[in-house]
Amino acid sequence: MVKKKLIYLDNAATSFPKPEQVYQKMDHCMRNIGANPGRSGHRMAIKADEMVYNTRETIKKLFNISNSENIIFTSNATIALNLGIKGVLQKGDEVISSSIEHNSVFRPLMQLIKKGVRVKFIPCSEDGFLDPDDVEKAVTDKTKLIIVNHASNVTGNITPIKEIGKIAKRSGAIFFIDAAQTAGNISIDVKRDYIDMLACSGHKSLLGPQGTGILYVRPGIELNTIIEGGTGSSSESENQPELLPDKLESGTLNTVGIVGLGAGVDFILKTGLDKIRNRKVFLTIKLLKGLENLNGIKIYGPGDAGKIVPIVSFNINSIDPSEVGYLLDERFGIMTRVGLHCSPLAHKTIGSFPKGTVRVSLGYFNTEGDIDYLINSLKNILKTKA
Amino acid sequence: MDKELKEECILVFQTTHRTLQAENILKKEKIKIKIVLKPRSITTDCGLAIRFNAEDKDVIFKIIKNNNLSLMGVYSRSGEKWIKL
CATH class of the missing domain: 3.90.1150.10 (Aspartate Aminotransferase, domain 1)
Known part of the structure; x- marks a missing residue:
């Protein structure tokens, strides 16, 4: 043949x-800036800190986020979704989601149903479209969270998030989008679209490497932690620090991956x-x-x-x-x-x-x-x- | 640069992110600063602090205020001790 x-x-x-710059920046980082950010304070560690900081600042521009400390690095979109979903919801809470969700949203919600969270999955049309009117009908003053897929990974169908965000804002629910398939593909503006929380992977249309993901949490939303540990800050305290990003970023970061993600997002902004x-x-x-x-x-x-x-x-x-x-x-x-x-x-x-x-x-x-x-x-x- | 920083003062923020945010803003304003380790006598943190010249204090405070940076503390060195200002 x-x-x-x-x-x-x-x-x-x-x-x-x-993009070529992703490979180059990661190679440079791994060869020259191999230290652990947020820990040691020597010149190489400070350089690593700066590279992580710069990536947050780059991502901030793409989503029109006010303060980059509200951007959390995770290892993928699934972890970001779990941190967000489980950080918000408690027994007795009411959630609205949809029938086009990926397992990264569906399974955490199914797990929480066993723990007493109530979830309404709004049926979507046969072409995979979630109608905001159906969300409006389902929402009550008890709805704590509305979490929807911004675009289906099966049909590609784009959800009108701004309309759903407005509904969430009116009802007082937290609006959380799964932007795994949209970040870097279409415009997302956390202010314009009334987004309270956003999760996405760094390795899809943001053009970074695998092992990177992002969670954005609007200022004023206090998440419970599901992972605690070393943050390099407030080390004297027995408790997890309350400030972002440290609160949700325990353990050593994927510095090389984050640098690659920064290069990917930079490519998007420049192109x-x-x-x-x-x-x-x-x-x-x-x-x-x-x-x-x-x-x-x-x-x-x-x-x-x-x-x-x-x-x-x-x-x-x-x-x-x-x-x-x-x-x-x-x-x-x-x-x-x-x-x-x-x-x-x-x-x-x-x-x-x-x-x-x-x-x-x-x-x-x-x-x-x-x-x-x-x-x-x-x-x-x-x-x-x- | 160390030589230029005569009277030692430091700015302390709660997170590395906030420290670097302040560093970036102060550098843009052409203020002479240096990232250093937080002195152990102030906090047992593994974090960073920003060293600056005492004479730039007022300008720095103004920049911090204008940019809504939440400062944890400002310290001045007196012998082996750090005095909170």
Whole structure:
């Protein structure tokens, strides 16, 4: 068999490749600034402190956050979501969430239900859309938290968070968004969108390395800690410090990863989020057009590039999605993700449970040629399977 | 730089983040400062403090106030002791 090129179309799992400066900054950091930030106070430790500080300042700009001390570094979005969800909720509290949540929100909530938290999962439409009117109907003055997926990792469908944020603000509930698929993809402004808390990964569209995640907590929200330990501050005290970021950042930080994340976000700010978004919408339009022309294709989600992040889930005829994914990889060198994507709830909502879908997710560095090649490869698979 | 910092004074903040935030702002204002370890006699913290010249005190206080930085304390050295100002 002819050796094929390799095409990465799994950017919703993690982005690849990263901008060149991400590799360079991480390499430089690891070789030259290997000390532990917030601990020792020698020149190298201070340099490490500064690099962590600078990354917080860079991230602050992307989300229009007032004070970067409200940005917490975690090892991924799941940890950030757990810190936030479990830091807010106690027995008897009422929560509103949705039927497109990823397991990183769904499972912590299911665990809390066992401990006496009450959760209403608002049903979404068949294309995975959460209607703010349905949130409005469900909210009561007892609602402590509204937590929603900003964009589904299965359909890409973007949730109108500003409208839901307004509802939360009126009712006095804390508004928490899971921005794993949107941070670095579309504009997020914590003030404009009434966001009280935001969790996202650093290694997806923020273009940082794996092992990085972010939690933003608005000033005035006091979270209970679920992890305590060494922070380098207030060491004389038996108790966890009350100030952020220390309160929620026990243990040694992933300095190298954080530096890489800073370089990724810096790339986004310098390139311009609008330019990145336009490029991805352009590629998504091409992808959708190509898929729509295939025989026996079923595309999930709204099928409108303007309404989604660059994620498209589909199935072809009755071919098992795992087989399509396998053939794309094995025969054509195209990497996609098949199955349930850690979101059984979303697949139940769109009617693809338990089989799942083939998911193609684009990144800024994908090309039109990548999409042509994918479509031709799918045609080839259809021909041989017919 | 140490030589330039004649009378030793330090600014102490509660977290490393706040210390670096103040450092960045003061540096932008061209104030001569240096990041040092918090003296053990003030706190058992492993954290950092900002050393500055006593003559810049008033300017620094003004910058801190204008930028809403929450200062934990200001100390001046007297022999081996640090006196809270």
